[in-house]
Amino acid sequence: MKVIEILKLNRELLNICRAVGIRMDDVRYIELYNDYNRLLAEGEKTSYIVAALAEKYGVCERTVYDLIRRFKADCNLLAEE
Template identity: 70%
Template sequence: MKVIEILKLNRELLKACYNIGIHPDDVQYIELYNEYNKLQANGEKISYIVATLSNRYGICERKVYDLIKRFKTDCNLYAV
């Protein structure tokens, strides 16, 4: 199967995701967000959680903060 065929099959979903601000590479950080929620439910401090996840996923702390903020955002805020 060709790339264009995948894009055509998922055109509407991809357009909707783009319009509400979902980045295609966000899918690789779903587990990061799940871990964030678990650690927060356990009472850990945000700065500790961010540092831990930054080390575990090999990304900078700013990126972790940005991901958390983006994942918590209501999709309707980005709708065009």
């Protein structure tokens, strides 16, 4: 299958994602966000969670904070930025 074929199959969804400000690279961090929610539900402090996830996923703490902010955001708010 060619790249253009995949793009054509998913054109509508990809256009919606782009329009509301979703970054395609963020798909890599879905598990990070799932881990964040699990640790938060277990009562861990946010600063500890961020440090642990930054180390586990090999990103800086600022990136983890940014991902959490983006993933929590309402899609309509992202489109306005």
